[in-house]
Amino acid sequence: MELRILVPFVLVVFNLGLIVGQTAEPGTSCSVHSNTSCEICLKNVSCLWCNSNQKCIDYPVRTILPPRSLCELPSARWGVCWVDFQALIIAMSMILGALLLAVLICCCCCCRKKKVRGPDKTEEKIIRQNEQRKIRQEERKVEMRVRHDEIRNKYGLTKENPYSKFENN
Numbered sequence: 001m002e003l004r005i006l007v008p009f010v011l012v013v014f015n016l017g018l019i020v021g022q023t024a025e026p027g028t029s030c031s032v033h034s035n036t037s038c039e040i041c042l043k044n045v046s047c048l049w050c051n052s053n054q055k056c057i058d059y060p061v062r063t064i065l066p067p068r069s070l071c072e073l074p075s076a077r078w079g080v081c082w083v084d085f086q087a088l089i090i091a092m093s094m095i096l097g098a099l100l101l102a103v104l105i106c107c108c109c110c111c112r113k114k115k116v117r118g119p120d121k122t123e124e125k126i127i128r129q130n131e132q133r134k135i136r137q138e139e140r141k142v143e144m145r146v147r148h149d150e151i152r153n154k155y156g157l158t159k160e161n162p163y164s165k166f167e168n169n
Contacts, residue, residue, distance in 0.1 A: 029058065030044060030046065030047035030048070030056045030057055030058045030059075031055070031056060031057060031058075032056075033047065033056035034054065034055045034056045034057075035054055035055075036056070038051070038077055038081035039081055040056075041056035042077065042078065042079065042080065042081060045079070046058060046059050046061075047059060047078075048060075048066055048070075048071065048076060048077070048078050049076070049077040049078070049081065050070070050071035050075055050076060050077075051075040051076070051077060051084070052071065052072065052075035053071075055071075057070065057071070059078060065085060065089075066085070073085040073086040073089070074086045
């Protein structure tokens with residue numbers, strides 16, 4: 001089996017194992033795990049551990065962050081016991097800000113390089129073609145003048161004195 005197929009398959013199986021291992025039995029409330037430990041409470045991903053009062057409560061899914069009346073952010077734990085919500089919010093905002101800044105810097109650098117570079121190969125090719133057209137057009141103009149002068153000379157209509165045919169001789 002190719003590595004491109006094997007790696008995602010292994011990751012999916014591993015993640016499914018983690019999710020199944022963290023789900024609680026149906027009908028089990030998180031409050032059963034109150035006054036135990038944070039690790040026991042957070043084995044179920046739908047539970048929230050409040051460090052200040054040692055309570056395990058159902059995560060309030062209707063609100064993104066747990067309300068203050070339920071548990072304050074510095075003492076709220078979800079997922080892992082060593083990170084509180086306040087630190088999680090600060091860390092995630094810092095990471096997001098750094099990513100946005102990196103993308104912005106990359107975009108600015110790319111735009112600046114395009115401006116400094118000058119015309120690219122296609123633009124240079126178009127400019128060369130236009131110059132060649134102008135040169136050919138000038139050559140054609142000169143050829144047409146020569147041909148017209150020859151015809152005028154042949155029929156006696158020289159350019160030297162344009163009024164000569166109107167003179168009364």
